[in-house]
Amino acid sequence: MPRSTVAHVDLDALRSNYRKACTLAGSANVMAVVKADGYGHGIREVASALAGETPKFAVACIEEARAIRDTGLSQPVVLLQGIHTASDIGECAANGFEPVLHSDQQLAWLERARSAPAFWLKVNSGMNRLGFFPENLSDVVGRLSRLEAFSRFSGFVTHFACADDPQSPMTAQQTERFKQATLPWPGAMRSVGNSAAHFLPGQELFDWSRPGIMLYGGSPMLGRTGLELGLKPVMSLEAPLITTRTVRAGDSVGYGAGWVATRDTVMGMVAIGYGDGYPRHAGTGTPAAVNGRRIQLIGRVSMDMLAVDLTNAPEAKVGDRVELWGNTVGVDEVALCAGTISYELLTGITARVPRAYRSRSEA
Amino acid sequence: MPRSTVAHVDLDALRSNYRKACTLAGSANVMAVVKADGYGHGIREVASALAGETPKFAVACIEEARAIRDTGLSQPVVLLQGIHTASDIGECAANGFEPVLHSDQQLAWLERARSAPAFWLKVNSGMNRLGFFPENLSDVVGRLSRLEAFSRFSGFVTHFACADDPQSPMTAQQTERFKQATLPWPGAMRSVGNSAAHFLPGQELFDWSRPGIMLYGGSPMLGRTGLELGLKPVMSLEAPLITTRTVRAGDSVGYGAGWVATRDTVMGMVAIGYGDGYPRHAGTGTPAAVNGRRIQLIGRVSMDMLAVDLTNAPEAKVGDRVELWGNTVGVDEVALCAGTISYELLTGITARVPRAYRSRSEA
Ligand SMILES: Cc1ncc(COP(=O)(O)O)c(CN[C@H](C)C(=O)O)c1O
Ligand SMILES: Cc1ncc(COP(=O)(O)O)c(CN[C@H](C)C(=O)O)c1O
Numbered sequence A, B: 001m002p003r004s005t006v007a008h009v010d011l012d013a014l015r016s017n018y019r020k021a022c023t024l025a026g027s028a029n030v031m032a033v034v035k036a037d038g039y040g041h042g043i044r045e046v047a048s049a050l051a052g053e054t055p056k057f058a059v060a061c062i063e064e065a066r067a068i069r070d071t072g073l074s075q076p077v078v079l080l081q082g083i084h085t086a087s088d089i090g091e092c093a094a095n096g097f098e099p100v101l102h103s104d105q106q107l108a109w110l111e112r113a114r115s116a117p118a119f120w121l122k123v124n125s126g127m128n129r130l131g132f133f134p135e136n137l138s139d140v141v142g143r144l145s146r147l148e149a150f151s152r153f154s155g156f157v158t159h160f161a162c163a164d165d166p167q168s169p170m171t172a173q174q175t176e177r178f179k180q181a182t183l184p185w186p187g188a189m190r191s192v193g194n195s196a197a198h199f200l201p202g203q204e205l206f207d208w209s210r211p212g213i214m215l216y217g218g219s220p221m222l223g224r225t226g227l228e229l230g231l232k233p234v235m236s237l238e239a240p241l242i243t244t245r246t247v248r249a250g251d252s253v254g255y256g257a258g259w260v261a262t263r264d265t266v267m268g269m270v271a272i273g274y275g276d277g278y279p280r281h282a283g284t285g286t287p288a289a290v291n292g293r294r295i296q297l298i299g300r301v302s303m304d305m306l307a308v309d310l311t312n313a314p315e316a317k318v319g320d321r322v323e324l325w326g327n328t329v330g331v332d333e334v335a336l337c338a339g340t341i342s343y344e345l346l347t348g349i350t351a352r353v354p355r356a357y358r359s360r361s362e363a
Helices: A011-025 A035-039 A043-050 A062-070 A088-095 A104-112 A134-145 A148-152 A170-182 A331-337 A342-348 B011-025 B035-039 B043-050 B062-070 B088-095 B104-112 B134-145 B148-152 B170-182 B331-337 B342-348
Strands: A006-010 A057-059 A077-079 A097-101 A119-122 A153-157 A189-191 A235-247 A265-270 A287-290 A293-298 A306-309 A321-325 A355-358 B006-010 B057-059 B077-079 B097-101 B119-122 B153-157 B189-191 B235-247 B265-270 B287-290 B293-298 B306-309 B321-325 B355-358
Touching: A006 A011, A011 A043, A011 A355, A035 A043, A035 A342, A043 A057, A043 A062, A057 A062, A062 A077, A062 A088, A088 A097, A088 A104, A097 A104, A104 A134, A119 A134, A134 A148, A134 A170, A148 A153, A153 A170, A265 A321, A287 A331, A321 A331, A331 A342, B006 B011, B011 B043, B011 B355, B035 B043, B035 B342, B043 B057, B043 B062, B057 B062, B062 B077, B062 B088, B088 B097, B088 B104, B097 B104, B104 B134, B119 B134, B134 B148, B134 B170, B148 B153, B153 B170, B265 B321, B287 B331, B321 B331, B331 B342
Parallel strands: A006 A355, A057 A077, A077 A097, A097 A119, A119 A153, A153 A189, B006 B355, B057 B077, B077 B097, B097 B119, B119 B153, B153 B189
Antiparallel strands: A006 A235, A235 A265, A235 A321, A265 A306, A287 A293, A287 A321, A293 A306, B006 B235, B235 B265, B235 B321, B265 B306, B287 B293, B287 B321, B293 B306
16 A cells, blocks of 8 residues: 555646647747656656657756657657767767757767767857857857768757746847847757747747746746646645644644644644655645645644644545645645745655556546 | 766765764664655665664655565664554564554554554654644553553654754653653653754653654754764765856846856856755855865756856866765755755755765775
């Protein structure tokens, strides 16, 4: 018998969100971003579920690309962080991995390689994490164009810093800088566009967009929930009530004794905590649900359990399943209460929580 | 070749911290708490490394106890959260798992069981998470004393809410309440004492203490670091620099463009992010180290990377290993910057980060 703390993953919802991205992307192709273990949903299962839909996958590092190949999938896999060693180049060439090169060292590795993979160049249009400055791009491409490997050059990639905020002037600036910088090479493909860019009216997405969070039902937009954006929740995080009791007015609950009952309160303990990846920054007031009713956390989240106020669900009993996020409570709501974003919550669920997959289409 | 983002685990330091707990515990026995995957260090390896030292292990749930048995270790394993189903009782009896029973339902399962395991009773002395209220203890023990299983009753367990704060009156109150409540059964053992209790002068630890965080070098005390308490760091979290560059005065770095360079600044990108479990609540100003020099994070932590200011380490180059926490930067310092405790950071490291074990004694 499992501990029955579990993350249900709805693969139909995932596919539906992918299709929504395609609709929003218009004529742009859409590569599914499945890094960080498929944003915490399980890279193998997520990639398999999307294999019939997406022409390419994108991941952070080569280990993740290997996981996709080990699953038997044959789509090209874009490595958003490029490669880490000289020998990675050969492995990329042999396996259909497409590194996004962003540093002189990586160019040198490409230059010395005997067989080259399809590859991309990262342009730093203002994020200032990775990529070549626009003013250096001519030199970079000039240097590469002398190589045989240049026949495998796919195109240019850039990434937005503030697309979650429609008011920010930064996205338009980055788009313009990217457009100007890549103008001299009209034959190369262009890839911009995290999830947020799909929701910005009039935003150009060029040849390939790269949505991540929206596939998993999380909102990419500041102040909006995934549900409000028409996305379907994919992960439903559940844990059982392991005890219920009445705490008396004046008694405190949990570490630090920070929550004190102002009246006799029926409370429950739920078998999930930050050791499972539930955020410790959530606490009193964060919503959860039981039997379809919304309830709230009280006190501090512990490593293996957390406390809830059951005033709103007096019928709840030991063994009932509490939804920490999913359909009744959006992951974006919990993220807001924890002072973070759904991305961190989803990727943070630890290995102690088994993932359980649901899919009508393959049932 | 691995991504080379790695959590080194020093098993000698772990053993040394366990021995320190024994010294501090005086005449109390010490059970090693290895729940939540050994506080993120790997339950199998941690339990194996401590097998020659500790007479008992403690975990949260039966799945974790199974992991210890699967590793071939034979010590009793205490289940701090008790059991979740009726059938767990039989499994406990057959495998030397000792559940801490805390609810009427669990008592009913014990009553109906054909073979009983050694078991404990949880007393709620003020934490108000789990356990029987002191005033009900006589009834509970009375009910159980009629059972054959009662011959396997080990004793009483309680847990402190505020032992991290030496100023809090709560620990003395809980100790007194526990003592009074268990007075009628002088033959039963008594277990109190998380790590913090080991550092409270004059604190009674009765028969068994249950340290967790101190074994892993994290501080259990508010406002003190593990190093200050004489604990050895066990986990050293490292990731490579994947690029360095100069950002110009006025340019921003990272998501939200929240960090802006006030002067031309040499910065680096490090291949670790919240998708690895590094906390997104850390950010500008959080310490890290490279080549033994302390440096600081700038901007927001991304999913797969973060930015550091290299002004203080001008010699740092691509490929150099950045310590996120470990020997130069304490995990407690990072926790403070992230508004949380070392417990959450250590247990939060995701499966994407391989653990690499070091041990002189077994080399
Ligand atoms: C280069 C790149 N492309 C596309 C995506 C997908 O973004 P989104 O999930 O917002 O649709 C990411 C994700 N970035 C993560 C979130 C990061 O680096 O922190 C990315 O780094
Ligand atoms: C019953 C019990 N005993 C002993 C310990 C060890 O505590 P420490 O790591 O502080 O030494 C814990 C850990 N508690 C965790 C931290 C929790 O429930 O959140 C515990 O729940």
